[in-house]
Amino acid sequence: MAEFCLACWNKVNDINLTGKDVILSKRLTLCEECSEWKYIIMRYSRRYLLCEYVKAFKRR
Numbered sequence: 001m002a003e004f005c006l007a008c009w010n011k012v013n014d015i016n017l018t019g020k021d022v023i024l025s026k027r028l029t030l031c032e033e034c035s036e037w038k039y040i041i042m043r044y045s046r047r048y049l050l051c052e053y054v055k056a057f058k059r060r
Helices: 008-013 046-059
Strands: 022-024 041-044
Touching: 008 022
Parallel strands: none
Antiparallel strands: 022 041
């Protein structure tokens, strides 16, 4: 699985997530995009997933 920091994840996927939208690692890890030691994204937060679900439901 690829490991990206928040800035690189936003750049690669052309989105604008914040620190509240994701759960970051507790330790510094090497980002595969920028090759720097940063906190990487572990998963999306429950808050973000719930908001995306509500947006999708409203579009129906």
